[in-house]
Structures are given as structure tokens and as C-alpha cells.
Amino acid sequence: MLDAIVWFFTNIAMSFYNLFYALTHPGQWLSWVPYINQSLPETENKEALMRFIYYGASVELFFVILTTFLVVLAIGFWRNEFMWGCVRVLEGFANTVGRIAAWAGLLMVLQQIVIIFMQRIFAQAEISMGFGMAFSKDISWWAEELKLYNALVVALCVTYTFVQGGHVRVDLVYAKVSYSAKKVIDMVGSLLFMMPVAVLTWLYGWFFLWRHLVVPNPSASDALDKLMLKARALRWNIETIGFSPNGFNAYFLFKILLCLFTAMVFIHAMSFFMRSYLEWKEGPESDGKYLDKDLLGDEDAELAANIH
Structure with a gap:
């Protein structure tokens, strides 16, 4: 039970970092989109697409959305x-x-x-x-x-x-x-x-x-x-x-x-x-x-x- 609680709050804390990193490094997961970092080698574009697929249904994305919702709720309660x-x-x-x-x-x-x-x-x-x-x-x-x-x-x-x-x-x-x-x-x-x-x-x-x-x-x-x-x-x-x-x-x-x-x-x-x-x-x-x-x-x- 304790491990689950630690895991939950660790992911909540990491979601801030994950969101900031994703927004500041869009090429690592969006370079496969036309006109975004198309100067990169084809291999890197393929890896970016695979990262996009992975993170699109990942624990990291879930906790980013959950944390955003909790922050909005906290501000809204106030x-x-x-x-x-x-x-x-x-x-x-x-x-x-x-x-x-x-x-x-x-x-x-x-x-x-x-x-x-x-x-x-x-x-x-x-x-x-x-x-x-x-x-x-x-x-x-x-x-x-x-x-x-x-x-x-x-x-x-x-x-x-x-x-x-x-x-x-x-x-x-x-x-x-x-x-x-x-x-x-x-x-x-x-x-x-x-x-x-x-x-x-x-x-x-x-x-x-x-x-x-x-x-x-x-x-x-x-x-x-x-x-x-x-x-x-x-x-x-x-x-x-x-x-x-x-x-x-x-x-x-x-x-x-x-x-x-x-x-x-x-x-x-x-x-x-x-x-x-x-x-x-x-x-x-x-x-x-x-x-x-x-x-x-x-x-x-x-x-x-x-x-x-």
C-alpha cells in the first residue's frame, strides 16, 4: 500500500517536469510532423513518431492530465x-x-x-x-x-x-x-x-x-x-x-x-x-x-x- 502511495505522488511530482520537458523539446516527439525539424535524419523522425505513439497512451501523459486537472480544481476551489x-x-x-x-x-x-x-x-x-x-x-x-x-x-x-x-x-x-x-x-x-x-x-x-x-x-x-x-x-x-x-x-x-x-x-x-x-x-x-x-x-x- 505504501509503495502505491509513493508511486502515485512520485508521478504527480514528475508530471510537472514531464510537461515542461515535452513543451521545451517538441522535436523529440513531433519532428515527424511536416515542417517541424525536417532537417533531422529520417531515423530520428521515426524515433520521434514512435515516442509520440508511446507517450500518447502512457502513464506519464495520464499523470500530466490528472495533475493539470487537480491544479485547476485547487485554483477553482480558491x-x-x-x-x-x-x-x-x-x-x-x-x-x-x-x-x-x-x-x-x-x-x-x-x-x-x-x-x-x-x-x-x-x-x-x-x-x-x-x-x-x-x-x-x-x-x-x-x-x-x-x-x-x-x-x-x-x-x-x-x-x-x-x-x-x-x-x-x-x-x-x-x-x-x-x-x-x-x-x-x-x-x-x-x-x-x-x-x-x-x-x-x-x-x-x-x-x-x-x-x-x-x-x-x-x-x-x-x-x-x-x-x-x-x-x-x-x-x-x-x-x-x-x-x-x-x-x-x-x-x-x-x-x-x-x-x-x-x-x-x-x-x-x-x-x-x-x-x-x-x-x-x-x-x-x-x-x-x-x-x-x-x-x-x-x-x-x-x-x-x-x-x-
Whole structure:
């Protein structure tokens, strides 16, 4: 038990150094990105990419994020205005991303209409789009690509829907308890359910993504030294396999969306904890304070949204 406590606080202390070192030495983990230290030898760029993969789901990154959250909380407990500012920024981020990504639903409908017309009325096997340089693909490719629009809405609108109160709550005791008890339930839920599930999903999704982008395949069980040895033979091998011969073949985009989804859920879990704490501390009069909710323009729709 004592060793675990020492390990925990050692990592908390080291997170300050790790964050400072990463910010002051970006070339060691970002030189593989175009226009960043491209004068370095190819071997060093491969090692930088492998470091990026390793630290993207590492204990070091977890404690950097955890320590940042704890520091923000400490300042917020001292100055509630600062915590409200963090809530407004994080909820604004979720709302902005969600409102933009929601347009993918309209694109999905319009593209489906085009596919039906081209396939059933004009009897065309391909659809070409673009100006000057046309992008031509089989109709089955465009039909399968509709899944990507659906994934965009699901992955990038999940926190926006949470902010708007659009998720359906399975309520057993929540509605019958006091206002303070509700806020305590929200705080406990964000810490014990949202954050751990987001972390576990990230650990799976991060390596699931990179195993379909590079070879040799990185593994979550590989130590940094082993990954550095793999870096010698590292090369890009982006997944381009579709479910059908002429179908959509960019399924690595779904894996990127999985990581974005997980990151946004974790970030909003922090925001939801801070909002719940502030509303618990300030009382019912602060319920929904600074909440940027969309107006539906229909009384029945507004009532249904409020019930959820």
C-alpha cells in the first residue's frame, strides 16, 4: 500500500517536469510532423513518431492530465470565478464542435438523395465531384461513406448533446432526492464512471488506431526501449481495406474519431464535475448558470427537452 502511495505522488511530482520537458523539446516527439525539424535524419523522425505513439497512451501523459486537472480544481476551489470560466470555455468548446459536426447529418441526407438519383434514375455506376480535378468513386463507395457522416455526428456531438441535456437519463433515485444530493451524484458519476471509462477506451482506441497506420505494429505492452528498436523498420502503412471491392476504404478515419470521442468525453467529465460542484456549493439559484442551451423554437419540444 505504501509503495502505491509513493508511486502515485512520485508521478504527480514528475508530471510537472514531464510537461515542461515535452513543451521545451517538441522535436523529440513531433519532428515527424511536416515542417517541424525536417532537417533531422529520417531515423530520428521515426524515433520521434514512435515516442509520440508511446507517450500518447502512457502513464506519464495520464499523470500530466490528472495533475493539470487537480491544479485547476485547487485554483477553482480558491477562486470560484476561475472555475466558472473553465466550465464556460469547455462547454463552449463542446457546443462549437457539436454544432459544426451536426451539419454532417444534412450532408448525409443530401448525399443519399444524390446516390438514389444517380443509381435509380440516371443508372450511373460512378459519381464524380470536384472542380478542375474530379474525384470519382463507385456509387457503392459513396454509399458506404455515409457511415462516416453518422460516426461524425455520434463522436463529435456526444458532449454537445450532454451540455444541451439531450441524453436520456435512466432514473431510479435521481428525481426523488434533494438538489444537493443530485449534484453529489453528478460529481461522483463524473469521477467514477465518465473518466475511468474514457481512459480505458482511450487506451484501447489509441493503439487500435496506430496498428492500422504504421508497421511494425506498436503494442500497449511494449516498453519505450522496445518501441525504439521497432522504429528502425517503421514505415507508414495506412489501412485502405474496404468491406466490399469498390466500397469505402478509409476506415482509419473511424479509429481517429474514436480517439476524438474519448478525449472529448474525458474533457467534458472534468467540466461536468466542476459545474456540479459549483452548483452544489452555490445552491439551486445557480442551476444552469452560464449554460448556453439552444432554443428549439417550439414549446412542446422545449418541454420534452427539459423532461430529459
